[in-house]
Amino acid sequence: MASPPAPRKLDLVGDEETLFIPLYAKALDYRSRRPILGDAKADEIVRAVDFDYERIRTRGTPTxxxxxxxxxxxxVREFVRAHPSSVVVHLGCGLDARYLRIRPPDGVDWYDVDFPRVIEARRSFYDERGSYHMLASAITDPGWIETLPSDRATVVVADGVFxxxxxxxxxxxxxxxxxxxxSGEFDFxxxxxxxxxxxxxxxxxxSGARLKWAVDDPGDIDRLSGRVKRVYLGSVFRSHYVPWPSRLALGIAFLFRNYRTSIRLVRCTF
Ligand SMILES: C[S@@+](CC[C@H](N)C(=O)[O-])C[C@H]1O[C@@H](n2cnc3c(N)ncnc32)[C@H](O)[C@@H]1O
Structure with missing residues (x-):
């Protein structure tokens, strides 16, 4: 049997390189006894890419x-189920396999957007075909939005990006x-x-990357746009997807405001 090809390096720097943080977390989850996400693609990519993953690993955070x-x-799954001919815009997709995990209905058009170098790397692992599209652009550039359909309900998802x-x-x-x-929603x-x-x-x-936008007051989200309405805000620590072995530690951390509000999930409609 042929041995797998040797892992190769990807030409990514700064903010781009941060994609390895959630990617490695998902690969570790896949290798665990009781996976939360069970993302085989993350494991495949981690094995194929030569990167010092331990450099970015932090205790507790992967879960x-x-x-x-x-x-x-x-x-996103709920949205596409309710809107089977909608559009999904996955901002700062990195090398994430959300499209494969969700497998949206045929009528859904899916757009994965990230910096050009990330999309170039992505093309070695994902095929662009049918209703699955990749857009190589900074999400802060105005041009790429014009390529999206403008007449269909749209869900915008940003995971570890804003x-x-x-x-x-x-x-x-x-x-x-x-x-x-x-119309649509933002999930982030x-x-x-x-x-x-x-x-x-x-x-x-x-990595030289830098986080910039912090939200201490949820009103900051409400003031982003008068046309966007926040319908949910909740701590990741209290998600029902937190596995039992982590619940005690996260439950204790939850008593402290700094931890409780450290990573929150937001759902907004427009
Ligand atoms: C922490 S990673 C998250 C990747 C992916 N969402 C996931 O969960 O695996 C942040 C991602 O956002 C992308 N990103 C950050 N700023 C961006 C920008 N201005 N335009 C496009 N992509 C950006 C980075 O290239 C990187 O892929």
Whole structure:
């Protein structure tokens, strides 16, 4: 039997390289005895890419990242079930396999968007065909939105992405999307300033990336756009996807505001 090809390096830097953090968390989850997400593609990619994964590993956090992905998957799944000819826009997709995990109905058009170098790397692992599309662009650039259908309900999902933008860039992006798409929702996560400071202490040393947007007051989300309505905000620590072995530790952490509000999931409609 032929042996698998030797792992190869990808040409990614700074913010792009942060995609390895959730990717590795999902691969570890896949290899665990009771996976939360069970993402075989993450494991396949981690094995195929030569990267110092231990450099980005942090204790405890992988579970939270996988729980976050699982909850966002669930919201997108609900949306496409309710709108079988809708559009999914997956912002800052990295090398994530959300499209394969969800397997949306045939009538759904799916757009994975990330920086050009990330999309180039993505093309070695995913085929663009049928209703699955990849867009190589900074999400803060205005042009890519014009390529989206403008007459269908649209769900926008951003998993571990908005914290890398300035708040004004997030507000501009929301404005452009609600101008272009007739109705839909945004599903995403936000970090508080405590998580931002801890994340930046690690990130800057390890990858040169920098987290920028912290949300301490949920009113900051409500003020992003007058046309977007927040319908849910909740701590990842309290998700029903948190596995039993982690519940005690996360339950204790939940008593402390800094931890409780460190990673929150948000669902907004427009
Ligand atoms: C922490 S990773 C998350 C990747 C993916 N969402 C996941 O959960 O596996 C952040 C991702 O956002 C992308 N990103 C950050 N800022 C971006 C921007 N301005 N435009 C496009 N992509 C961006 C990075 O390239 C990276 O893939």
């Amino acid at each position: 939270l990242l996988v729980v976050r992905a699982r909850q966002l998957d669930e919201w 914290e890398y933008l300035d708040r004004t860039d997030v507000a501009t992006l929301f404005g452009r999307i609600v101008d272009h798409c007739p 996560d936000v970090l508080n300033s405590f998580a931002l400071a801890m994340g930046n202490a690690r990130l800057t040393a390890r």
